[in-house]
Structure formats: C-alpha cells, structure tokens
Amino acid sequence: MARDRRTFLKLSALAGGALALPGSTFASAQQAHPSRPAARTARMKLTFRPYTLELKHVFTIAVSSRTTTPVVLTEIAYGGLVGYGEASMPPYLGETQETAAAFLSKVDLSRYPDPLQLETILADIDALAPGNQAAKAAVDIALHDLAGKLMNRPWYDIWGFDKSHTPYTSFTIGIDTPDVVRQKVREAAEYKILKVKLGRDNDKEMIETIRSVTDKPITADANQGWTDKQKALDMIHWLKDRNVLFVEQPMPKDVVDDMAWVTERSPLPTIADEFCQRLPDVRRAYGVFSGINIKLMKSTGMREAHKMLLVARSLGMKVMLGCMTETSCAISAASHLSPMIDWADLDGAVLIKNDIFAGTTIVDGRIKLSDKPGIGVTKTTLSRT
C-alpha cells in the first residue's frame, strides 16, 4: 500500500478537494440501506482513490506482459448511503490513475437533486471530455450502486432479469510456456470453459498444449493478432476442429472489409472486442462480426452496456460479457447483465490476490449473483488495512 499512498499524494494535488484520504471517508461509509435518504436536501458527493491490483500470475497477451493493474476506486455518498465504483486501467488502453483523477475531479454530482436521473447525469458526465471510458465507468458503477440501494433492489431485478439464468464463465489461460500452461489448465479445474489468448506465433502450440490435458470447450481471443484474412479464416477452421466456441477480434480493429469477409465465411462466430467499444459501435459491428464483447471499462459503465446488450440482441447478434483485471466491484456490476448473454468472461477478480470487495462469485464455474441491493457488493476486511 506504500506505493498506492505515494501515487495518491500525487493525485491529491492534481485533483484537489474531490479526493478522499484512504481510510477516512471510505472506511466510515455507512452500510445501512434505507429506501429513501433521511434528508431531502441530501447532495451526492464523489470521492476516489488509486489502488493497485496484484496479479496471481504474470499476465501475457499479444502485446504486453504485466504483474499488476492500476485501478481507481470511487464512492458516491448520498443521504447515508454509499455507492461503490471502479475504473480498471490496463496500460495498453491509454488511461492511467492520473488521467482518471483528472477526469473525476471535473465531476460535480452535487448539482443533481436526484441520483435516479441516470440518463441525464451520465450524459452530462460523458460530455465532460472525450475518451476516459474507465473513469466514466467508475462514476456510472458507483451511481448504479447508489441508485439500486435507493430502490433497495439489485440491478438484475431492476432490469427484470432472472438471476437463475446466469451462464458459466470462461477462465483465461495466458500465453506462457507449455509446462506453465498445463499447470494453469489443471488449476482451472473448477471452470467449464477456458479462454486462450492467441495472436502470436505459437497459437497452435497453445491450443495443442491445452488439448493435451483437457477436452473442455475453449474460447479464443486473438487480440487483433492476425493480419491476413485467408490465414485468419484458415486458423478459425483449424480452431473449430479443436472444439473452440468462437474467436474474439481475429484481425486489427481498423480492418473492416476483410473482417466482414472472414465473418461471412467463418465456421465459428466472430466477436468484436477492440472494434466495439461503445453503443454506436454495435451498429458498426453489424455485418462485420457475429457478435460483440461488452466490457464496462469500454462502454463507460452499466447504463451504456445495458443499451448495447439490447441493441445487439435486436440486431440478432451474439453477446459476450468481458472484463479487465478488476476487483469484485466492477465484476459484480457487469454480472447483473449476465442472465441475458451468450458467453461470459468474468474471471477478472479471480486473477488478483488483493480483491477488497465481495459480491458476485463463481461457483463451480458459474456466475452467482448476490441478493444485495445495487451492484450487490460489500467491502472485505482487506479494505480496512
């Protein structure tokens, strides 16, 4: 935590009064859930602090390796209630704790009389600056948590979804040596579906290594790694013969015509990830990919993610729900959409050593939603240290 504290002090100067001291505002947050705030004059107050997630394993994808992930944790206090949020910022996506703090310091929630006016509030926040999707998601998630607590219902209830319809989640096996890959596959015994990061020169070796120890279904994420359309299509055929369910982002995100060519011929569904960030991208992805991967840190949070889900469904597209490395805060937030999706990849909190929230869990490989209101999380004892 020493490093977090130093980063925090730097951010404090940057963000001014909007930053709370870790352990002060955060630790004293009330947990009671009255259905209405005591005072009609209550005003929302946003606070935030940096936190560094420590990964259980070195994590390698097509473009980078790392052992930590920086996040920013948010809280919105209102009338005795507190909503929790989170921004996760893997380094390759362009946001940092500093950019998030700079953005969040511009957010003034005190001027909104009613926290339930999500459409208006979140449209205003979106208009503060372009980009900053993770920072925006950190506000959106905390606001949803607060709104759900005000309504005294979890979001799957508010959205009208059946919590018994949650899917299994895949578990990600990072790129590594065959021995380590085999070891990771054995450790993932609880999971019914494995996700593999491809897009480098050892793709077939990765799949064959996994197939040497298990015949579980695999989902493949090429992370834009294949640049030739015929080779991409050939690879997809090869993957289909090895019980792979679908392929995420086979080609670079700016490749459209070749990608549509691949999708038209592909024996497996193709899923847009880097190509599909926000709501307008769903329409762009229609006819180019078979489906989309919705992640809160791309979509600016739960509200736009919910819209993306409904739009993709109405266009007949497949829907996958993904995540970054995140605590159970952002994972739980995303999981309320999971009763309505085809495939889930919500293992982000399982991959870290220092989760400070408890909420949605994975039981025998399947997503299990909490009954608590809002996004359904509580802070763990680790959060007090």
Next chain:
Amino acid sequence: MARDRRTFLKLSALAGGALALPGSTFASAQQAHPSRPAARTARMKLTFRPYTLELKHVFTIAVSSRTTTPVVLTEIAYGGLVGYGEASMPPYLGETQETAAAFLSKVDLSRYPDPLQLETILADIDALAPGNQAAKAAVDIALHDLAGKLMNRPWYDIWGFDKSHTPYTSFTIGIDTPDVVRQKVREAAEYKILKVKLGRDNDKEMIETIRSVTDKPITADANQGWTDKQKALDMIHWLKDRNVLFVEQPMPKDVVDDMAWVTERSPLPTIADEFCQRLPDVRRAYGVFSGINIKLMKSTGMREAHKMLLVARSLGMKVMLGCMTETSCAISAASHLSPMIDWADLDGAVLIKNDIFAGTTIVDGRIKLSDKPGIGVTKTTLSRT
C-alpha cells in the same frame, strides 16, 4: 355499463375462472404500497374485464369512423398490491374483447415466484400465441405497475429518466367538415401542436381549414393513404411549406422501396406507424423511414417499447410515442418513456368521456407525469359505479 355487463357475461363463459366480476375483485383492491409483499408465498393473480370507451366526438380516420372503442382492463394482484393494465382495441387492428379474453385466459401468472422477472415472464406470455399485441400489452402494463409498486418507484425513475424532460403532446383533429374542424381547433387552444389525419381526397382542404384559424405546428398522419411515391413526395413538400413537422406512414405498410425513395428525398421526417409494430420492425424501418411511432398496443407493452426506443436511438432514428383511444391507464404507462422522445401524441384519454383512471395529465399541452409508483395511476370514482 349495461352493455359492458352483457359483453362481460359472454366473455365469462369463454374465459372461465380467470375472469373477475366487475366491482368485486376490482373494487376491493388494496391500495397500500409496502415495498415487499407480506407473505413470501404470495402468487400473482390476473383478472380482467371488458369496458367500452365513449368518445367525445365521432372519430374519423382514412379507413373508418366510430363513437366508441372497446378495451379490456386487467389487474394483477400480488401480496396486497394490485397492478393495473389495459388493452385498447380499435376495430381496424383485428383484436376484440373476445380475442383478448381468450388470450388472457391462457395466461397463468401463478407459476412465477417473482413479479420482477419481467424478461422471462413476458417472453413466455409472448410465446403463448402470435399476434394479440393489445392483450399482451394489458398483461405487460399491469405487471409493470405491480413491479414498480414492489420497487416503490415510478417507471421513469426505474428507467433513469428525468420527468422534467417530458414533451408537449399533439392533439388530434379528426377528418370532418370545415366548420367542425375549425370548432375542434378552437377547442384545442390548450395544445401547442395539432395532429391531422390525412390520406383522403380532402387533405389540402383539411390543412387549409386549420391554417385559416391557427399557425400552430401540425403533424400529419396519412395512415397509409398515399399510394404514388411522387405524389406523396409532392404532398410532403406542400405540407412543409405550411409548417407541418413530420409525416406519419405516408404510404401503405407493405411499400418498402418506394417509401425509402420518398424518405431519401423528403424535406420532412417520415415516421413509420403501421409499418413498425414490434422490436424487429425497428431494424426493418432503418433506411426506409426517418423514425418510428411507438405505441404500447402495437409493441406488446412497456418492456418492448422501451427496447424499441433504445434501439431506434442507437440507429439515429427519430422516436415518436403514440396511442390508441385509451384510458389514463395505458396513456400513463406509455408516458414514462416520454422524457426520451422527439414527439408525443398521447391525447387518447382526453378524447373519451368515461376515463376511470387518473395518472399522467396534460397541463398546458405538456405531459405531466405522476409521482406515484408503478405506472402512477389511481382509479377514479367513476370506476366504482
């Protein structure tokens, strides 16, 4: 009411035990709004009865004239709460009180443990039989009213909309003699926008008659009345020069290519009404019309209407919210979407003499939402007679 009672007795035999006697179950409905039902073993119970709306004026559109509109009123009782719903069935749409009773008698809500599982329950009900959109809406609206009461919030809150953003509604001037049209326009002094039914041989006369007494903006509904694309386009140009805002359904609903041709060249937005009934029709209307007219009696109710709104918005289409002749029950239900639309045509309850609900009102021509939970309605004293 004598006629309603006779119709009811006929329906009773048709629908069996699911029908309630008017004035029995309905009059004894509890009005308390606890946030959770007293008993965990509560089961939903659907009842319904016919009712005949009496119109203030003879109502003429391109294809018919009438002085009454048959509706079916629904109630869903659960744990001391009651949700109200309504099916409105103008004769030209194919549903009747008898078909609605036959459909509703197939609906068994007692098997669902949780009224908030709207997605699952409404998908099951939709699958009971094709068509029957108004009957399905009657269940959907009552279920939304109940769910909102369980959450103790009005639906604009649950959907995250700002009730201060409601639009003005248009007021419909039916086809009639010039003297009567001028009289109706004067009676509509409260309304800022007039809606005119066109699509017959006196279209220009109608507009000129209105323009002889007011320069208020007009919206035009051709009700499929124009069959030639060039004549339709010429008429739209003529209308634009007379401060008409948009044109609904200029051509027959099965005309697609010619309609797209008109939209591409039209100086006014074209709005799909008969062409666009349910969610999949939004995608079909994209590129053919500029926008869609959402009506609960076409969409099967509030849930699909909300999805249609979000999908149309994401496709960059205009959204209008319309109605049939309805009580303030169905009008109030629809009105919760109104903070997010471009144009409203929610005058249905104003056109009848025997409304039995109070909820959303029209104040100085503008939609005013009730603060009450659910769809926000109460029964009026007229409902006890």
